[in-house]
Amino acid sequence: MISFDNVTKRYPNGYDALSQISFSLDKGEMAFLTGHSGAGKSTLLKLLMLMERPSNGRVLVGDQDLARLRHGQIPYHRRRIGVVFQNHQLLFDRSVFENIVLPLRICGYDPENAARRARAALDKVGLLDKEKLNPVVLSGGEQQRVGIARAIVHKPQLLLADEPTGNLDPKLSEEIMRLFQQFNQVGTTVLIASHDLGLIARMPHRVVTLQRGRLISDGK
Amino acid sequence: MENNTLQNRPRNKGAVRVQPKQKLDGKVIRGAEHHRLKVSDKGRSYLRHHGDVARDSFYSLLATPLTTFMTLAVLAIALALPGALYTGLDNLQQISDGWEGDPRIALYLHTSVNESAAEQLSRELLLREDVAATELITAEQGMLEFSRLSGFGEVFSFLDSNPLPAVVMVMPRNLSVAVVPILQANLQALPQVEDAVVDMEWVQRLEALIELAERAVWVLAGLFVVAVLLVVGNTIRLSIENRREEIIIAKLVGATDAYVRRPFLYDGVWFGIAGGLLAWLLIQISLLLLDSPIEQLATLYDSRFTLSGLGFAETLLLLLLSILLGLLGAWLAVGRHLRAIQPR
Numbered sequence: 001m002i003s004f005d006n007v008t009k010r011y012p013n014g015y016d017a018l019s020q021i022s023f024s025l026d027k028g029e030m031a032f033l034t035g036h037s038g039a040g041k042s043t044l045l046k047l048l049m050l051m052e053r054p055s056n057g058r059v060l061v062g063d064q065d066l067a068r069l070r071h072g073q074i075p076y077h078r079r080r081i082g083v084v085f086q087n088h089q090l091l092f093d094r095s096v097f098e099n100i101v102l103p104l105r106i107c108g109y110d111p112e113n114a115a116r117r118a119r120a121a122l123d124k125v126g127l128l129d130k131e132k133l134n135p136v137v138l139s140g141g142e143q144q145r146v147g148i149a150r151a152i153v154h155k156p157q158l159l160l161a162d163e164p165t166g167n168l169d170p171k172l173s174e175e176i177m178r179l180f181q182q183f184n185q186v187g188t189t190v191l192i193a194s195h196d197l198g199l200i201a202r203m204p205h206r207v208v209t210l211q212r213g214r215l216i217s218d219g220k
Numbered sequence: 221m222e223n224n225t226l227q228n229r230p231r232n233k234g235a236v237r238v239q240p241k242q243k244l245d246g247k248v249i250r251g252a253e254h255h256r257l258k259v260s261d262k263g264r265s266y267l268r269h270h271g272d273v274a275r276d277s278f279y280s281l282l283a284t285p286l287t288t289f290m291t292l293a294v295l296a297i298a299l300a301l302p303g304a305l306y307t308g309l310d311n312l313q314q315i316s317d318g319w320e321g322d323p324r325i326a327l328y329l330h331t332s333v334n335e336s337a338a339e340q341l342s343r344e345l346l347l348r349e350d351v352a353a354t355e356l357i358t359a360e361q362g363m364l365e366f367s368r369l370s371g372f373g374e375v376f377s378f379l380d381s382n383p384l385p386a387v388v389m390v391m392p393r394n395l396s397v398a399v400v401p402i403l404q405a406n407l408q409a410l411p412q413v414e415d416a417v418v419d420m421e422w423v424q425r426l427e428a429l430i431e432l433a434e435r436a437v438w439v440l441a442g443l444f445v446v447a448v449l450l451v452v453g454n455t456i457r458l459s460i461e462n463r464r465e466e467i468i469i470a471k472l473v474g475a476t477d478a479y480v481r482r483p484f485l486y487d488g489v490w491f492g493i494a495g496g497l498l499a500w501l502l503i504q505i506s507l508l509l510l511d512s513p514i515e516q517l518a519t520l521y522d523s524r525f526t527l528s529g530l531g532f533a534e535t536l537l538l539l540l541l542s543i544l545l546g547l548l549g550a551w552l553a554v555g556r557h558l559r560a561i562q563p564r
Contacts, residue, residue: 049472072476079474089469103473108265150473 001027001158001189002048007057009043009213016213017043021057023208023218025191027157030184031219032200033193035210041193044210045160048191049081050074062157079107082151082188086163088143090135096122096146097131103154121153122146125179141172148176152183159183161192165199173199270482277486291455295495298448299542300502302441303530307503309437311527312430323395325404327388328415335359338386341412345390350403352393359384385414445545452491452549456484460557467558477558484554485547492546496539504529 003024009017018040025031033041046052047059050066059066062080069077090099100121104114122128125145130138135146144164151159161180165173173196181203184190194200200207206219281288329338335358342356357365362384392403400418408416460467467480507529514527530538 051472075471075474075476075479077474078472083472089465089472091466091469093466102470105269106470106473106475106479108269110265110268154473 001025001029001062002191003058003060004044004047005058005060007047007054007059009040009047009052010055018047018054018210018213021210021213021215023215025189027062027189028184028187029206030181030190031192031206031208032203033191033208033210034195034197034200036195038212039210040213041195041210042162043213045083045162045191045193048158048160049083050077075106079103079154080157082154082156082159084144084147084151084159084161084164086166088147090143090146090150092134092136094134095132096127096135096138099135099146100131100150100153103150107154118149118153121149124152124182125149140167141175144168144172144176145179148179152188155188157189159188159190161190161194163194164192165194165196170199174202177203273482274486274489277483278490280483281487281490287455287458291451291491292494292498294451295448295491295542295546296498296502298444298451299495299499299538300506302437302444303499303503303538304506305433305437305440307507307528307530307534309430309433312426312433314528323392323400323418325390325392325400325407326417327390327407327410327413328417329386329388329412330414331359331383331385333386333412335386337412338388341410342388345388345407350393350399351390353391355389355391357387357389359386362387448495448542448545449549449552452488452546453553455491456487456550456553457557459487460484460554480558481551481554485550488546488548488550489543490546491550492543493539495546496542499542500530500535500538 001024004021007021008019011017021040021044033044035041043052047054047066048061050069053067061077064077066077091102097115097118101114101118104117109117119128119131122131125148127138127142127145127149130142135143138146148161148164151161159180164180165176168176177192177199180190180192207217208215208219209217327341329341333341338358339356342354345351345354359382363382366384390403390407392400394400394403404416404418407413470480507527511527518526
């Protein structure tokens, strides 16, 4: 599903965020991406989202060489991916429901269908009764779950998460991780960047470890 | 069809159509397949999306009435000024057009020519083939008219004799610009005539002035067009700044540039429509205010001139132009600022 082939990302200031990374993730696999802050976890996710382009090497997502995608094709690439952010990036000028329905609007679903899918996604994260609320009144854990619902509402093939439990207490963190496991069980490929080593150790999944931009273990 | 199958599914599975179903651990589950939309569905959803965006854009402008009104006021004034100048010019042109078809040649006779000789000349001229009509204004009549119109009649009482010449007004049969000067030269050559003046000169001068004014209106219109673009562009820029978060998130979840651009383009279109209508209203109101003094002036000049406002075609043109400018201003602003807002 994902394949990095000798990928290097050098920022214009000469800093190598990633150097010579090679690893792959099979379809339907779930893995953690770990390492200290600054190890290159976020950069790796950004390359997958085409928010950045690699300086060297090849990134493939579902057999698609990302280097071959033109600017106009990037949105369609992103629609195959769901992303959960550490700061959840919710819009506070609209309801929980409106936040979740946004990706479906963008993909062009008709409103009825979109509403049904949005409610289904909310149901999965256990927030169906909060759809009319503004996300600002929700707790941190609930906001993160809204972020997850938005990431999976359009049934992406690949689910990425950047420190999804960053600000949450251990119990909530574990709940969030269980959610990701559920999505993985229905066939979604999941890659979670996290430095919560204790939590990761308790989960039976592959761990890819980065250190100062280099891959020190691909967990296989 | 899809709805029926969906309703039969367990609720917690969500309203999702994914085939084929997979069997895993004995449970029926849905794979996380990427959904494909039918082309006809896409077409319909595209149109509906446009409708939604247009409506949302309209309401969002109403939601900030003060900002919207200020922008509209500036737009309307910037559009109304060249519009009003154009209308004024159009009216002036009507005046000069009205006169151009009626050139007369005034023959100022030598003061030595007496009244009967002048009358004789007038009748002789009437026999010419290239003359349609003549009218004699004797020195006496000329003096009376001058006294009446100027109010300086008393001046003549200080003079020994009437200094005014008799005048024969000649109306040419052929009114074309090419022929009138030939007739003028012929008449000028007559021994009784001191000077033959074509009454066209001031019309020509007016025309030259109008041409100048026309050029000025175009230059001004160009400047105002730039002003309209800047005003719309600046308003859209602020609106983009306000929706920065939304744009970044939309782009991250796969919004195309066109999708992101669309609401702002509709903002521009609404500004164009409302600004154009307001400009039209401003022009009509100004004309209404000018109407009665101009009628008074026209009566004084013994003219049937009436002020004409913007016609249907001109109104349509004004609206189209303002919509186009709104759209263009928005397009320029969005293009510039979208590149600045990339998900980073």
